[in-house]
Amino acid sequence: MQGFDTKKNIGQRRLVVGAHYGMRDWLAQRLTAILMAVFTIVLLVSFLTGQNFTYEGWAGLFARQWFKLFTMVTFFGMFYHVWVGIRDIWMDYIKSVGLRLTLQSLTILWLLACAAWTVQILWSV
Amino acid sequence: MSEAVREAQKKGRPVIRNVDFGDITYRGYYKQPPSALVSILHRVSGAGLFLFLPFLLYLFQESLRSEISFAHFKGVFENGFVKLIILGLSWAYLHHFTAGIRHLFMDNHIALDKDDSQKTARWVLTISLALTVLVALKLFGVF
Numbered sequence: 001m002q003g004f005d006t007k008k009n010i011g012q013r014r015l016v017v018g019a020h021y022g023m024r025d026w027l028a029q030r031l032t033a034i035l036m037a038v039f040t041i042v043l044l045v046s047f048l049t050g051q052n053f054t055y056e057g058w059a060g061l062f063a064r065q066w067f068k069l070f071t072m073v074t075f076f077g078m079f080y081h082v083w084v085g086i087r088d089i090w091m092d093y094i095k096s097v098g099l100r101l102t103l104q105s106l107t108i109l110w111l112l113a114c115a116a117w118t119v120q121i122l123w124s125v
Numbered sequence: 126m127s128e129a130v131r132e133a134q135k136k137g138r139p140v141i142r143n144v145d146f147g148d149i150t151y152r153g154y155y156k157q158p159p160s161a162l163v164s165i166l167h168r169v170s171g172a173g174l175f176l177f178l179p180f181l182l183y184l185f186q187e188s189l190r191s192e193i194s195f196a197h198f199k200g201v202f203e204n205g206f207v208k209l210i211i212l213g214l215s216w217a218y219l220h221h222f223t224a225g226i227r228h229l230f231m232d233n234h235i236a237l238d239k240d241d242s243q244k245t246a247r248w249v250l251t252i253s254l255a256l257t258v259l260v261a262l263k264l265f266g267v268f
Contacts, residue, residue, distance in 0.1 A: 030228075030229065030232065033225050033228075033229065034229070036222075037222065037225070037226065040218075040222055044256075047260075047263065048259060048260075048263055055192045055195040055196075058188060058189070058195070059189055059195070062189055082171075082175055082178075085168075085171050085175070086171075086172075086175055089168065089171075089172060114178060114179075114182060117182055117186075118182065121182065121185055121186045121189060121190075122189075124186075124189060124190050125189050125190075
């Protein structure tokens with residue numbers, strides 16, 4: 001295992017475990033993407049093949065406990081995915097460190113609020 | 126650097142620096158390859174979906190809370206302007222979805238070279254538009 005001497009820890013010799021180097025977020029973005037893709041296909045197919053769109057049918061789908069949990073996990077994954085993407089946008093375009101930190105903090109708070117809102121919506125059915 | 130690239134530079138190939146937004150859009154100096162178009166649209170569609178998140182959660186809430194709120198949701202949905210926004214967001218979602226799947230293939234070292242990546246970029250643009258047309262037909266009650 002490599003030590004933490006910076007001169008030995010660059011380029012091909014870079015230690016790629018432990019301090020992450022963005023690996024965790026990159027992987028999380030991919031895993032949440034796969035989760036959302038599965039959810040999307042389920043909903044898209046039911047939307048395109050469905051005939052009469054009624055409250056009973058729609059709410060009945062979300063009334064099942066397993067579908068509630070599936071939706072919640074997908075949405076939480078989506079909020080993590082949104083965090084990675086929006087953080088990248090702030091990092092690319094906002095040069096002022098103070099403003100960037102502010103926007104990143106607000107993004108986290110906003111997404112947490114959205115996550116709580118999602119739970120409220122799902123368990124209101 | 127490969128031989129071919131070094132040769133090209135010797136022959137006085139134009140060096141493009143500081144290409145600004147106008148050069149690649151309305152002035153049209155540099156035509157963007159399909160992959161560049163897919164890339165920037167991936168970012169734009171993601172940002173757009175983020176901005177409309179409260180609106181989408183609001184619609185989701187109204188559709189589920191009760192039979193009365195569902196009727197309200199349907200009323201909002203029937204508005205032509207709202208339908209256009211939904212259609213725009215559907216395109217954004219479907220583009221982000223298909224471009225994301227292209228990314229997953231590239232993560233697995235599939236279609237990384239110049240020709241293949243342009244080909245898959247064209248597929249992304251085509252498939253996302255085709256799916257959006259399907260959603261549009263469904264939204265406006267054709268089938």
